[in-house]
Amino acid sequence: MVDQFAYYANDAMPDRVCLSLDEDDSGVDTPGRLRLYGEASGSDAELVGVSYNAAGNWNDLDQASHQQRLTALTSIAEDAGVPGIWIGETNGKFGAESDKKEIGEVTNGGSISCSPTSVEVDELAQEIRDSFDSDVSPPDTGQTYTTEAIDGFQEWAQDALxxxxxxxxxxxxxEDGEIHSLTEIKRTGFDLDTWYPFTKGKRNDMRNYNLQMDTAHRINARPLLINHPKKGFLDSSDTVYLYNLDGDEMNTVRKQGTKDTFKDDRFNYSRIETTCKDAIDVVIGNKDWPN
Structure with a gap:
């Protein structure tokens, strides 16, 4: 589900943010998710492809309503040098054996096009790996995952892909539609100052962060993370913590405000306590960093 900060961002700058939206988000008519895929090596992960997942069939898709996310899909794929694909799914029910899925490469030669094929769900994992020219093996049965699945597709992918x-x-x-940042959103039910990215132990998101950073570097964008309190509504003055996951860049930055630079045995990152308004300005490239 899209969280409060994403809704705030969309209300504040609807033409400057591109959101992944769930089918059950209130008032959302065009659910769909942009997803990144990477091959893992230890705690590292390297981008091999990107997809746009939405319910239904490509030929029935109202492309005008999905235009922003489809354009972002093809831009990321082209700039990163990886395939970009469409996956037609039924959100929340992914993995049903009787449910067929669509898959196909999306291209943008002035207009966005795709010629998908329909496959059984038990064939889809290999189709995705083939689309991304990946020869990884499916996970071993019973493999334990440390990252919590956000929806039915991700849960299926952890088991099959x-x-x-x-x-x-x-x-x-x-303003020209160029991608300035890839931003992960976290919500915390306790003091924001005591929360840090999970890089060790049972909840280890290090591969996710490395995949986010690898993608951002390939497309010349910033890998950001925003952590905010759990509440029903956020406004421009509410406090959030803004993280730049590219710590090597931020280690050289000296700005006013409350900022911490962290260095553990996995990666460097920097954070600053700021407001929703200033965080959005960084996300869309209006500011280099809050000051």
């Missing part, structure tokens, strides 16, 4: 799979919560866009 053998690739690291994450969704993109928010893409920050420039």
């Amino acid at each position: 053998g690739l690291v799979t994450i969704d993109i919560d928010v893409l920050g866009l420039g």
